[in-house]
Amino acid sequence: MAKKHNKDIFEKLSILLTRFTGSTSAFVISISIVALWALSGPFFNFSDVWQLVINTGTTIITFLMVFLIQRTQNKDSMAIQLKLNEIIASSAWASNRMVDIEDISEAELEILKKHFKKLARLFESNQNLKESHSIEEAEKRHQRKVSKK
Numbered sequence: 001m002a003k004k005h006n007k008d009i010f011e012k013l014s015i016l017l018t019r020f021t022g023s024t025s026a027f028v029i030s031i032s033i034v035a036l037w038a039l040s041g042p043f044f045n046f047s048d049v050w051q052l053v054i055n056t057g058t059t060i061i062t063f064l065m066v067f068l069i070q071r072t073q074n075k076d077s078m079a080i081q082l083k084l085n086e087i088i089a090s091s092a093w094a095s096n097r098m099v100d101i102e103d104i105s106e107a108e109l110e111i112l113k114k115h116f117k118k119l120a121r122l123f124e125s126n127q128n129l130k131e132s133h134s135i136e137e138a139e140k141r142h143q144r145k146v147s148k149k
């Protein structure tokens with residue numbers, strides 16, 4: 001039970017840090033810290049310790065941010081995959097074999113890519129992809145979806 005509680009704390013902390021580090025306030029604070037450090041240079045005679053302070057601080061922050069960014073990217077990627085899976089699963093014309101394919105091998109993804117390139121070439125030969133979609137087409141598509149409900 002204690003491990004789950006700790007995991008929840010770190011989950012909440014990482015969410016808060018992700019939101020904060022992407023904010024204008026965080027940017028202003030970081031610029032302010034660097035400015036204060038630079039302005040303090042003459043006071044410390046631009047010593048090695050003065051340089052070590054900013055180098056160590058930025059190294060630690062960069063190290064931690066790598067993991068925070070990766071965590072956020074993984075979560076966003078999973079959310080996008082789930083949304084796409086929902087779209088595929090709800091469409092009568094989409095292949096359900098495409099649901100949950102993010103874990104297949106790169107070689108298998110290349111096979112699917114070739115399949116869709118071939119499909120695009122076949123479609124291109126029948127349609128002019130350079131033409132934009134019309135408002136009337138959008139309205140017809142919307143009416144088709146509404147009538148299926």
